[in-house]
Amino acid sequence: MSAPVKVAVVGASGYSGAELLRLLLRHPNAELVAVTSRSLAGKALSKEFPRFRGVGIADTLTFTAPDAAALKAAGAEIAFLALPHGVSAEYAKPLLELGLKVIDLSADFRLRSPALYEEFYGHAHPAPELLDEAVYALPEVRAEAIKSARLIACPGCYPTSILLPLIPLLKAGLLAESPLAVASMSGASGAGRKESIPLLFCEVQNSVRSYSVPLHRHLSEVGQELALAAGREVKLSFVPHLMPTHSGICTTTFAQLQPGVTIDQISAALHSAYDSAPFVRLLGVNQSPDTKNVTGTNFVDIGWSYDARAGQLILMSTEDNIGKGASGQAVQNMNLICGFEATAGLLYV
Amino acid sequence: MSAPVKVAVVGASGYSGAELLRLLLRHPNAELVAVTSRSLAGKALSKEFPRFRGVGIADTLTFTAPDAAALKAAGAEIAFLALPHGVSAEYAKPLLELGLKVIDLSADFRLRSPALYEEFYGHAHPAPELLDEAVYALPEVRAEAIKSARLIACPGCYPTSILLPLIPLLKAGLLAESPLAVASMSGASGAGRKESIPLLFCEVQNSVRSYSVPLHRHLSEVGQELALAAGREVKLSFVPHLMPTHSGICTTTFAQLQPGVTIDQISAALHSAYDSAPFVRLLGVNQSPDTKNVTGTNFVDIGWSYDARAGQLILMSTEDNIGKGASGQAVQNMNLICGFEATAGLLYV
Amino acid sequence: MSAPVKVAVVGASGYSGAELLRLLLRHPNAELVAVTSRSLAGKALSKEFPRFRGVGIADTLTFTAPDAAALKAAGAEIAFLALPHGVSAEYAKPLLELGLKVIDLSADFRLRSPALYEEFYGHAHPAPELLDEAVYALPEVRAEAIKSARLIACPGCYPTSILLPLIPLLKAGLLAESPLAVASMSGASGAGRKESIPLLFCEVQNSVRSYSVPLHRHLSEVGQELALAAGREVKLSFVPHLMPTHSGICTTTFAQLQPGVTIDQISAALHSAYDSAPFVRLLGVNQSPDTKNVTGTNFVDIGWSYDARAGQLILMSTEDNIGKGASGQAVQNMNLICGFEATAGLLYV
């Protein structure tokens, strides 16, 4: 077995960052050489995340202040960025210049258009010159481009669950042009690990509510990728909901079929796309996926159904928002880049 | 003040039944004279539901086996039926014959068409001769009919949350004929208080999942009522989801507008319909309701939004599935029938 | 019926404050004339707490900055203080001087000894001259003193659940002098409504943990009151635990009996103390109370058991930490002071 790849995690104080640490601490082909967090600098990983106590190097490795040169000096070949949008782009530049590959979990490199970025994120893009080479890295869709990329934009959590069922259907021209309707439900970890009254246990526990209606930021990347798959603009409405659960996303999408298209054609398109994808589990017609079967894993579970009375297709998908929807997918991309087994470090249930 | 109405609850062993007891035990104008449950016969109310210990007559009133003559003998003027569908219709007949008014929480008298009932419930209707006089009792929509009815069919939990925002818009002709898409999320109490592995705490807690796709039974009554409001058939797909919370329903509906219709017209139609409705709270444009603000109450909270990019209207509503979605609404109907204050016994938050 | 008492709530931005508003908004004998919160000044009650939308004056009454003279001018006769310790004492003084009665929910007036206060709260007492007249207001124990008090110190949440089962047993001399062991579990609302990472949903949900071991501040008042009941110092260890639930306290106490004392004597002492107390429900020998039966109410449920193998008495009590453990008890004290029905505004389940 060849030497493990040396990796750094930049900005590991949140839930996606912690999940990334969890996955990398036990990855058979990766060695964690640096972890940064401005607020936690000097603290051992397992001091901030006591769950990691006694696990690998978590008791001895300490957070450091983020510094590109220091990461390079520590031997890092790949840097994962688990930073807020806007911040990520600024960290990416020096890391790329020093020769590291960058796997970014933020939104900063997901959109091809700086104008679209500014429209949805409210500020000019910090590094528009990098957008051309960045790869929107949904491994099931764009594996070849990922393998040779040096700047990886991991898709957002909601988009991963929305795009995977839709892309094969749009590519095959099975869906009508009427607007899609997407309702997603996410666990609270998607909102981040930050001091916030609306995210307190007592505010979330007995609460189910939509938010960011009608214009959630993830609409921008979903629109971009659906258009690429369909070869035309695809209209969709998206309503995310916050659920009283730690993690997991459940997405339900309503679409109309092209005249004459049958549910068997839908099934065939999905199977054709994903039968050899190790992390997509196709449950079948009228089968509802459940977030509890995917949390802590890198799986996406997909079911589908045709409502003949209303003439609508229903797509149902679940994933772990900080797993396949963030850190699991980031590691899956690392595996692709490094030529590891696709499932290395990601097979646990 | 006139004498309180004497009421009986038939089949009070479930969550809606218990909620009904909770509301009736403290209702200023109602006196609970009998409570039946075959399985709990002989047990004091507060023995089965220790929360009621020391509350009114809950320590002394015992469950009895259901018997129409005994309820009549106990003086009951109104009988609430909190029974499974199919069973309810059989109990309703003798009670009506003995002169009681019946407020049924089951699905048995919600559909005008025995054929539709059989299609959705899988057996012939047990009392089709009663369907003509039964009133589908959404008080905000059909108050006059309710006041003089002797057989009340309380709407289902999901339908209440779906119908209230849609009916005024359909009546006003504001919505296009394209199929509606409805995603609802419900707390686990909606699934009932029965021995069932899928409803165990450990199965539900970290789980978010759809179910009954694509054909939930509530589609039948929703379709019936939307058609009445619109004066035409209304197509809709409906996907319910089970949430890890005790109670509360959050419904998100996607619809397309008639050409030229504006969000202001939507707002106006909703305000016109509900500004004087004591239990409908209109939150306004782009405002998301939250189940935690309505659980334990009889309120429905409604927000709405126009997604200009996709050209779709988004309606959002929350209620307590066992409150306004079941027992609260039943009591609201009793208040109407008896001429009590609309909010009697229902104002608590 | 006489005119309602005019009341103000000072510091109503937290969970106890909101519960106090909930109880007072519907209290038949109280009129809420002012609500203060420095951070929420200018906002309507129902804007901060949307659950209260449409309830009484919650849409029109706005938070004001706290000011004693303004409360007096608004007609307030009683001020409830739902403030942090240290702050409360400073607000109490001018209010008392202006002739208001003060019902304080903080710890500031619970201890007779300023030195003990300083030991447990880390700073000198802000108003030691008021300690003599303050009444530690456990209504089941000290009703007469409460009726004539102008400065009421509501007991802490844990202490209420610990003291109620123990006081009658200590008064009757039934317990041995060996140290008591108390384990309590509380919902997260007890930790407050404040921006805090450890109180986020994702930190609390799947977590059960003790905290403040071995020296929680509530030990000071528990020790004071147990000594008063026993006529001697009473040693006890107390370990609180944080539970993944919104509210509710469950307390389990281990004690040793005086030689020859029987479980029947324990039962008799409890019944003698509480059979006429409307908010104490005695469940009996070997009966475990459950927080779900008391949340949202002002009840304390108590069970007890004798472990003959180890020779230990086990006392079990549950309450709502923000109900009987805070705001419910505050209203119960108001009822005593004003001569209202003991249960006025507190009978809801």
Added chain:
Amino acid sequence: MSAPVKVAVVGASGYSGAELLRLLLRHPNAELVAVTSRSLAGKALSKEFPRFRGVGIADTLTFTAPDAAALKAAGAEIAFLALPHGVSAEYAKPLLELGLKVIDLSADFRLRSPALYEEFYGHAHPAPELLDEAVYALPEVRAEAIKSARLIACPGCYPTSILLPLIPLLKAGLLAESPLAVASMSGASGAGRKESIPLLFCEVQNSVRSYSVPLHRHLSEVGQELALAAGREVKLSFVPHLMPTHSGICTTTFAQLQPGVTIDQISAALHSAYDSAPFVRLLGVNQSPDTKNVTGTNFVDIGWSYDARAGQLILMSTEDNIGKGASGQAVQNMNLICGFEATAGLLYV
């Protein structure tokens, strides 16, 4: 690497059984050759537990009816029994006779005394002749005996959390003879995966309550093992509580020290016992462990504290009740028996 050990799981329909499958499906040195469940016979593992879909042989291996000869024929060398007490002993006998080693998760072989078994479990022991050779298999305490045993009795979930902190202290003679007081809180998975109204989500979610007071069955094995460690009878009271969480046990134990014993001696005894134990994490003085750091793992986290005011020692421990408290410990015992790495298959967090 040598060939993996072939293992069977008997009775895998419950939460401990599923956790055992989870651990064995990915164990590097074990091969799952048979899984039995009378009620699930014929079903694929991943059909009953969809989380396992696509994981190893979970899609192809089916449950079979339990039959000792068939397990032998399938090549099983070790059988794990995840059966109810009483049933387990009957299955163990033929398996042992066929030469398999048996790792039993039930209570059937934990007690040395058939009389004690009958007292606590209410029926005569089904195989008293096997009790002499059965090993109460707490690996941190009895590793040598486990290595050579052919009949392993895995300790109960509560006992594991109670015994680990106490045994070294009793062995060292540091604790006084006064009765211990133990309060434990467990997630609902400890109550099993069975059709039961009290275990429904809606019954458990907002509920914290004790149960089985004063005589929980686990007292029998705890008493047995504490007496062995202390060389004298050890009295203790034990109150378990059900928490609204899936899994995790938090145990708080109150004890009195022998005169003159210091907290440093306590720390030293714990460190001496566990510094080389890979699954015991000693958090230190006044450090509270948290169940969320151990769920899904095989760790036990232990903190301790001396309450000088009351003169009591407080021990705090957390574990996953179906991990270290059941199935993780069973696998840890398999590792010992087979000479695998102590942590093989158990290092995941």
